[in-house]
Structure formats: structure tokens, C-alpha cells
Amino acid sequence: MVEQQTIINNTENIKVVYNKNDFSFNVETPNKVWCQKKDFKPYVDISYNDEIHRLYFENAESITHKSFETGIGRGIKCLLSNFKIGKEEIELCFEISIWIDNIYEDIHFELIPINEVQGIIEKIVWPGPFDFKKKEKNNYTVIPMMLGCIIPNNWAKEVHPMENGRYYTRGAYMPWWGQVEDNNGYIAIAETPWDGGYELVHPAGGETNIASVWYPSLGEIGYNRKIKYSFMDECDYNRLCKVYKKYVKQQKGIVTLEEKAIQNPNINQLIGSPVIHSFIYNHTEPSSDIYDREHPENNDVLVSFNERVNQLKELKEKGVEKAYLHLDGWGKRGYDNLHPDVFPPCKQAGGWQGMKYISDTCKELNYIFAIHDQYRDYYLDAETYNKEHAIHNSDNNITVEAEWAGGNQTFLCTQLAPYYVKRNFETQKKNGIELNGAYLDVFSVVTLDECYHQEHRMSRKQCMEKRRECFNYVSSEKILISSEECVDWALPNMDLVHHSPMALTVPLDGWDYTGDAIGIPVPLYTLVYHECLVVPWALKKGGWGLPTSQDGFLYALLNGGTGYLDIEADTAQIEKNKIVCKLHEKIAKKEMVRHEFIDGSLTKQRSVFSDGTMVEVDFENDTYSIGEK
Template sequence: MITIKDNIIKLDFHEETLHCDIYADGTKWTWQHNYQPYFKYNGKDVLFSEAKNVSHKRYDTGIGFGLVSHYENFEQVPELCFETYIWIELSTGDVHFEWIPITEPASGMDEVVWPGAMDFMCDSEDWYTLLNWGQGLLIPNGWETTLGKVPFDGRMCTEGSYMPWFSQIKDRNGYIAICEQPEDAGYRAAHESGEAQTSVGMVLYKSLGSMRYRRTLLYHFEKDCDYNTMCKFYRNYTKEQGTFHTLREKAARADVEKLVGSMFVHAGIKTRVQPESRFFDPEAPEKNNHLTPFAVRTKQIRHCYEKLGIKKLYLHLDGWGDPGYDNEHPDYLPACIEAGGWEGMKELCDTIHDCGYVFGTHDQYRDYYFRASTYDESSAIHLEDGSIPSHANWAGGNQTYLCATQAPYYVKRNFLELAAHDIKLDCAYLDVFTCNEPDECFEPHHKMTRKECLEFRSRCFAYLLSQNILSSSEEVADWSVANLVFCHYAPYDFMMRRPEEPKQGIPVPLFNLVYHDCVIIPWMMEKHENEDYMLYALINGGAPYFDRNGAYNGTDGAFGAGSDFTEEEQKKRCEQVASLHEHVAYSELVSHRILDKTGLRQQSTFADGTCVEVDFSKGTYKITVNG
């Protein structure tokens, strides 16, 4: 065993098992006993220990000290040589794990599963795991519901991991593990019903066919902590990295204030489901296509203003282009001719502004439809073998994916055309950019890493802001905070499943504890038989959905309203949420507390002193406003 230590942290490295034990302030953290460090080569597991040449040496620098391990001469992969560096940072006591390729084969490396998942076995509810699946999930040891499949296999920068970290806390001592190259990484988590542990560990993925570059992970240890502590550590970490940008900063670039305190309305114009789409219903053709004229939406807006007296409202408009919702992107223009064309759309836009409301459009620059008039296979994502991916999941039918290197040009082309027809947009929603995984592309003329993909997506948001158009996307993601103003939603994981399904843990607002004052998040307002989602809007200090018509029933949380509120009742509910949002939109969510073991009573406190307490079992809430 090799030991390295400072005054707070001690590392024991076991040469026989290649395991690492960490002692932080007297608390021991050790990898699961059955874990063996490994990587995948051509789909097969290869253990680190299979290297014929393995050596370890201490390495000290001016910033820290640790252990370098050298691995080479693998029988299955003779070209491969890599090192790991585990070291303690002198100034902070943080532990860094680095995987460093020295030489590797041109292809075949798939992933590296290292460092190991922590041994977290204990029959105690005071031991829990934090996952950034959606808004945030806390899984106590012994939780009675099995953890299901994480979206996108737990890849970071997706719905499965809004932020690139996970955390475990035992008896108020914990660690947070941060991946510093999240675009090429993910996590794997498992919890069985009633089991006295949750397993979670990091996975490092190849980039453009090989591991390519050094991967770094930061482990920070805390004593006397909870999930708030870990979120605030990460908030400070993002500030140190220069990636933290508040709504007030963005308000210097575009008019953010007009969206604060607004009610959200999600409505559409034209739907056309192609025969090859999985949503096509040959037995009920009336379900496949429908049309709502712009004039009907104009009338709806006037009704909200004149009859209901709604003061602030945002209309998110689907299906406004002539091809119809999720059809022929990125060649979506002109405005739907059958619905009234450019004139009808302009009348709707002008009416919205006459009422003092805010207008935004749904658009799409990843799904690349074969029916698009300018479709060109050479602009599509190309896989490592030279093929292009394809499917027919959505209404538009057969499609592939547009390489993100091309997206900013299409965004600029289309939005200049909208402006040329005097459609003055306040907001724009670029679909799936913050929900789906980053792409990589092997096409030689626009080869692209996943990191570059995210940079091109962010450039699209930045362009919108440069035109005083507030930027939005499907969900939220850590990488997008610099240029994203709001989103379609950032729900808890359970909200994306049917209301009767059991929760996989206790919903906690991990994302909002880091970024509440950076992004505007609207919340579902349905009231189901056993739960009122309005309470989640309040506890999170978010904006309300006055009317939310999901494009595809039975997916993306669109499972029906669950109750029959009148317009006036819904307005009153939304007014309460919107009023709170107007008060706290620019405030940090300072703390969140779980007030009972079931997680059904919760409390949030904002930086201005506003406190919200909810009881999900009773459907009650209390708001205390300071000032």
C-alpha cells in the first residue's frame, strides 16, 4: 500500500487491487470491493491490471502531490499506454483524478470506467445520493422504488445530468465529484427497491474515435454538510471557471424584464404527421393533421387581455411554419399559408405587443428532415463509419441530424427572414439543444467534437441575444447558462412519467440551488389526484404555465391536466406563482430544506429573505415575503 497525505486528506493506494481509499476529516471513502478499474476496447472489458508493465511513483509539484501510475503492454491493445494521476491540491485539500493517454490505437477505445464507485452500503436514511437527473433527485439508502433507466444513459449535458456532478452524503459527511470534461462523460447509477445503498460512478467516453486527451475529475470532501452545501460549492466552482452568468448580466444584453412574472402559454398552429412517423395513426386519420389559423390565436390573446385581465403573458407558438410542427427543419419558412401566411402571423405578433405581452416561436436546428427543400447529406452528422444516423420518431418522419457547425448559419438565415417580414420576436425556442446529448461529426469538411458542438449551439443562443431576442431551449444544461435566458421546463424526473408512478427518490432543486438567478424556468401547473404541481412552481420560485398543450400526448410530461380548472381558477393560481416569480426571479435560492422523512414537506429561502413552505400531502403552502 502507498500512502500520501496532508493535514486533512489521506490517500491509501493498494497496488494489488488498484483501489483508492480516501480519509477526509476522519471519514473513510473507499471504492466498492468488487470494482476493478477497466476500459472498453472494441466492446470488450479490459482491466487496468492486465497491463504487463505497471509502475507507481510519487509526484510532487508546487500545487500539490500525489501518485502517478503507468500502464502499458496490454496483450489485447499493444499500442495502448496511459497513466493515472491521483493528487491532493495543497491550497484546497481537493483530490484530483486524471486519466492521461500516452499512446493509443487509432480506433477501438470506447470508454474508461474510472475512478470507482464508492462503497455506500448502510441501512440508514441519513445516507443519500444526489443525481442531477432533471431538476434534482435525492435517493436515501433504503428507498423503496428501484431507480429506472437514466435518460441518455446518464450522459452529462443532457436531461440525465443537467450539471456534471454527483454527490453522496453519509451522516452529514460527503463528497461531490465533478467531471471537468462533461461533454465526453457520463455516470452510471443503480438502486434496487429497499436496498441499503445507491451505486454511482463516472464513465469517460471516447471522442472522435479515441480517448484523445487528458480527463480530469475533482473530488471535494465536506464535513457537517448536506445537499445545499454541495450545490453552493458547485456554484462557487462555476464562478471560478467563469461560466456563471446571472439574469441581471443577460439583462444588459437583452430585455429580460419583460419575461419576469409572466404567465406562459404554449399553443400551436399546424400539425402534419407523416405516414412513416411513429405517431401516425392510420386508424384515425383525423388525429394526424390539424390546423388552427393565426386569427384564432389572435382572438385567444385578446381574450386573455380583455376578458381575463392577464397582465403579463408569453406565447410560445408551435407549428407556425408552412411545413407544420416538426416538419422539414431547418427549411421551415414561410409562415403557414393555410393559417393566414405572413399577414396572419404579423397580426398575431402585433396584437401580442399591443397587449403588452411577449411573443416567441418554436424552431429546430438539430433534427434534419429528408423532406427539407435544401436537404444535403453532406451537411448532416456523419458517424465514425461514414454513415449518417436516421429515424422517423417525430411528426416530420424520416430525418437525420444537422451538424452543429452549420446551425448558426441557418439560425441567422431564418431569423433575418422573419425580421424582413416585420415579425418582431421577443423570444425564440431552439428545440432539444439543452436536452439531447452533444453530437460529434466525422465528416472531413466539418469534423466536430462534442465540446465544439456545444460551442456552436451556444453561439446560436448568443446570436438571438444580439438581436434582443430572449433565448430558450427544451430544458436546461450547465454549459448553456452563459447565453440561455429561459427554457421550456426544467422538471423533476417524476414529472416526465405518468402521475400514478412512484417517485424514484425525493425531488430536490439541485439545479435551482446553483442557477435560480441565472435562468427563468416555467413550471407545470397541473393538479393530479395525489399531487398539485403548482406547489413545485412555488417552492422553486418559477414562472407558471397558464396553458400548456404538449405536441405529443403521452410524452414529455403531457399526460393531461388531471383536473378541470376554470379559466378564472387557473388565472388565480398562476397569478400567485407569477407574483412570487416577479419578486424572486433575480434572487439566489439560498437554501432548501426537507422538513420530514417522506420529503412531502419542504421549505425554500431566497436571498431577499422570501421563504416558501409547502406540504405536498395536504396541498397547502405558505409564502413569507421579506420587504
């Protein structure tokens, strides 16, 4: 047996003890030793002869270790090759390295592909989980699943991560996670997150195991994969958020509303505005999965532009001084139909003239006029549909679905999306439509796409960059940009999202998404990004993405967000909205510095903002207070 190799950094505040025999490691800090789970073995899943084979790192017939030291740190490298399935050798060679930097004493894990065959690797799981068994209630795992949650080690329910824990999805709005035990903790930050995620196992009442997972990009590992761990004493989930916030700042990923308002003063009008989410035409095609065959009259619902204008004027008379109007279904065949070829606007509702009327009226009323738009769903009956512009899978075929109202669709390759965005927005300008806001649907929530088409081959990272390009063009026109949820790669380029929901145990199915929370909800997103984005909340109980029976009004206050307002709101709803909007005007540009549970109760919570504003809510008794710290 080979002796263990110990790696110690220059200041000796942190030590990694690495075992060459089984690739396990322990991390020693001044107050704690973090031990890797003993029965875990790092592995590669290989697709071979139509079967999945698991190859453990230790199965490599050639394993070579080498210590190294540079001007920035010291560590150990290991080269692995000559893997076999049965008697057949698999062409696979990669290097792993573990090193500690001299600057922050972070531990860096890097996976470096040397040689591989395209299309055979399914995933690589490394580094593995720590042994995390203590059941005290203050020991928990921190996951940025949707708004965020913590999973105590004594949590009674089994936990399954959303979207398989993929980064930049609802499984992880932010590409990090961490654990806290006896007030000592660590945060793992994926520095190459586009094709990564976490693997989490938490059986009912059992310990939580969490490990890093790397997926192929265009069929290959392809590039170096990096994740770093920062260990700290005296910490909780608040501190983990601030460590990540500092990291993002160093990457130029923090752009505040204050900074965005310099480029687009409409930001200042958006702050403190209720969001009115309304529609013109909802039409469902017979080919759609959601077509109502028992009640076909439900498949067409039309409201004219003129009628919406009258409703907006009534809101103004009721005392709604400013608002943000998000308008769905304005295109020629309504909501989720014919994208990206949606012009002219719905003729039955008033066409170009009607749409200009609502645009001009919003300007008169001091309301922001914004539209729903879509540049991912690509409808087969769109006027300029071209199969060659669709996302092609590795087998050179396209995926066709009929999940939404417009029926049969595939997906537009994001490499081409900016051209369609520019075409459509220029068309609106030529027809006299003055937009103040635009919502590019799903870009900030669905997984990043890949495309294998030889003319517009695209990795997930390139997809992210092209989605940003679409956002940036819209922003350059002084139009407020929004999309669906708070995925953090998009936040420097967005001003508003539709919602920041909780991760719930129920299936995420359309607009019926309320139930028990996964773990204990905590506002991880808000602790990192509150002053960077406007987030509206449904000011009612049982709203979309809310735990059953909990009030979105209280969540809006606790998170310092704004509220949704019905276009036919009554006086009571308007007055409740004014409470939320007044607070939002005060603290929208302020950082949330801390969130905490009061007196050990999960229903009593407090948030504190950088200007000293303190919000306390009680979800059990539906009460709140707003004061100064």
C-alpha cells in the same frame, strides 16, 4: 508485493492512501475514512473482433508508479501499457494520476491517453465507487438527474439512471454527483464533462455504488479526462450544491437574470409573465411513426393566426396584463416539419401577413412574442436538404428516423447550424416580423452530437460550442432565447426553458410522462441556478415530469418559477397563475439558499431565498404558505 504508497497534503487535513497493487484508494478526513469498494477493479472495455473485452488496469504487463510534487500539490502517477487479449497485444498506453492540491485540498483524478487505436475503446471506468453500506435514512447519494434527486441507502426500489448517467443529458443536467454519510460528504465534479458520466448501481434495498465513466471522443479517449473530489464535514445536499455553484462561478458559468437584463431589458418583462404555449398548424406526414392511420382526420389540425389573435385579446380583457407567447407550428407545413426550410409561414393560417398580425398584436398587448424553431432535426424533404450537411456516423453513413410529425429526417451537423439560424432569422426581419423570443428546440436536452464528415468533423465539445453560437446570435438580436431543459452548459446563454422535470421511473415517452419519482426529488438545479433562468411549471396535478398526484402549482411556488397558462384560460386558472407570477416577480432574481423537508416528512417542504422569502408547501394536503424568514 509492492508496498502501499501514501500521499499526504501539506496541511494534513486530508490523506489519500493509495495501493499500487490494485489501484484502490482510501480517503481520510478529520471525521471519516472513505474506503473504495473492495471488489471493484478499474477497467477498460475494448471492442475487438466484434466482441467486447474487459481489460482491468491490473492486466497491464507494464505498470510504473512515480510520486511527484509541484508548486500546486503532490500525488502519484502510474503509467500502464502492454495490454493483451489472449496472445494479441493491444496498442494501448495511458497514465493515471491522483494528486491533492494545496489550495482547496481537493483530490484530482486525471486520465491521460498516451497511445491508442481509434475505434476500439468503448469506455473506461475509473475512479471507482466508495464502500457505501450504512442504511440510516440520512445516508444518501445525490444525483442531478433532471431537477435532482437523492437516493437513500435504504431506498426500497431499484434505481436505473436516465441516459446511462451521461453528463449534459437528463441523466445529469450538471456534471457532478456526491454522497453523504453521517453528515460527512463529498462531491465529485467532472472538469472535462463532454464525454463522461457516472455508472450507478442501486439494487432494491441495497447499497448505492457510483463510479466515474469516460467515453471516447470521435473514437478515441483523445484528451486528458479530469474529475475532482471535494470532501467536507457537516454537509447535506444543499452544501454540495453550493460547492458546485462556487466552482461554476470560478469558471464564469454563472450569469444571472440581473446581468442578462442589462443586455436585453425584455428579461424584466419576462419575469412574472405566464407562458402561453400554443400552435398554428399540426400536420403529420404518412411516413411518420406517429401518423394516425385509424383516424386520418387527426393528422391535420389548423388554427389561423387571426383566431389566435382574438384569443390573446380575450385573455387581456380577462386581466392577463402581460404574458410570454410561445408559438408552435407556424411554418409552411406546421410543427416539426421541413426544418430548417420552414418559410413562408403557413399559408392556410394567413401566411406572412397573418404572422405579422400576431407579432404586432402581441406588441400592442404588452405580450412577448416567441416562436418555436429547430436546427437539429433535418428533414429529407426540406427544400434545401443536402445529405452532405447531415451528421455522419463513424461508418460515414447517416441515421434516418421518422419519430416526429414531419416523417423521414436525419440530423443537421451543428457545425453548420449557425448559418441556417442566421439565414432564417434575417428572413423574418426582412418580412417585418418582430420577434421578442425564440425557442431552439432540443439543443439543451439531447446528448451532444459527434460528426465524422471530413468537411465538418465535430466533437461533442465542439457541438456544445456551436449550439452556444446559435444561442448567442439570437441573443445579440435582443431576442429572448429558450430551449428545452436546464442542462447547465447552456444556462449562461439562455433566458427561459420549457421545464425542469423530475426523474421518474416510467419511460420518457412524448407527453405522457408522469409516475413515481426516482429516489426523493430535491431541487438541486434550483439551488445552483435559480437566479439565472426562468422556469415555467404546469399548474396542475399529474403534469409532464411531475410525480403522480403531486401538484405543479406547489412545485412552481417551492422553486420560485412562473406558470403555464392556456390560451383559453378561465378565470380560476388566471387567478391561480397570478399567485405564482406575483411570487416570481419578487424572487426571480434571488438565489435559493436552502431547501429542506419539514418535520421529517417528504410531503412537507420548505425553500428559502436570499431576500428572506420562505415558501412552505404540503403536497399531501395541497396547502402552501409564503412568508419571511
